[in-house]
Amino acid sequence: MNCYLLVGGSSRRMGRPKADVAFAGSTLLERVADAARGVFGRVIAVQRPGGAPADALQTICEMPHDEKAPIFGIACALRHAGEKCFIMAIDYPLITTEMLRFLADRFEASTAPLLAPRWSGKLQMLCAGYSPALLPLIDERIAAGRFELRGLAADAEIIEEETLRSTFPGEPLMNVNTPEELELAARWS
Numbered sequence: 001m002n003c004y005l006l007v008g009g010s011s012r013r014m015g016r017p018k019a020d021v022a023f024a025g026s027t028l029l030e031r032v033a034d035a036a037r038g039v040f041g042r043v044i045a046v047q048r049p050g051g052a053p054a055d056a057l058q059t060i061c062e063m064p065h066d067e068k069a070p071i072f073g074i075a076c077a078l079r080h081a082g083e084k085c086f087i088m089a090i091d092y093p094l095i096t097t098e099m100l101r102f103l104a105d106r107f108e109a110s111t112a113p114l115l116a117p118r119w120s121g122k123l124q125m126l127c128a129g130y131s132p133a134l135l136p137l138i139d140e141r142i143a144a145g146r147f148e149l150r151g152l153a154a155d156a157e158i159i160e161e162e163t164l165r166s167t168f169p170g171e172p173l174m175n176v177n178t179p180e181e182l183e184l185a186a187r188w189s
Contacts, residue, residue: 001104003040003086004077005032006070006126008048008062013177019054021182023093024189028176029054031093038097039104040086046073069147070126071138078132084108089126091175093185099172103129103159112157119161119173125149127173128156 007029011018019029026034029045033056036043045054046062053059062076070089077087086104088095107115107129116128126149134152141151164173171188175181 001040001084001086001108001129002042002044002081003036003088003100004073004081005029005036005043005045005054005057006073006077006087006089007045007054007059008051008073014179014182018090018176023182024186028090028093029057032088032090032095033057035095035097035100036086036088039100044077044080046076046087048073067147071142071147071149074130074149075135075138075142078130078135078138082132084129084131086129087126088128089175091177092127092173093176093182094170094172094174094188095127096168096172099164099168102167103127106157106159110157112155114152114156115159116153116156117159117161117164117173119164120175121161123150123153123156123158124173124175125153126175 007019021028033043045057045059047059049064060080062072074087113131113133116123116125174185176185
């Protein structure tokens with residue numbers, strides 16, 4: 001199974017491209033890619049149309065669009081994979097190889113078209129396993145201008161937070177979108 005890293009977000013709240021943000025002697029992109037390399041066959045970056053290739057990763061680009069929504073990167077990754085894959089934003093600098101292996105193994109064994117963990121009370125749709133069986137629904141939602149990801153979770157297998165917290169210490173699914181969240185994550189690293 002491949003892992004696709006969504007690197008083309010606008011990073012509006014961070015104030016600069018997240019891929020280049022320094023974190024614990026590395027960058028957000030390098031941290032997430034390193035954790036994923038220990039689990040997945042290939043780690044591939046998904047970039048917005050016209051975006052720069054990600055350093056040291058094969059990079060594919062979304063079809064041209066004017067929207068700011070990760071659903072386009074998910075569609076691109078699923079079309080490229082043609083099979084189950086894992087899709088992540090690079091907003092998870094504390095993610096571990098162990099947690100990714102756990103999620104990947106659960107998704108491989110699952111018959112659900114989507115496997116997503118719940119963390120801090122929220123579904124982590126950008127650290128989840130996706131099946132190409134979702135492409136018709138994704139395409140339908142894009143055509144209708146409905147870009148939120150929660151609408152994909154109806155038939156998902158959800159791994160509840162208490163299950164994850166009982167196995168994985170710290171904050172491996174802490175999502176970092178602002179300089180303040182980055183500072184908080186640095187305290188956990």
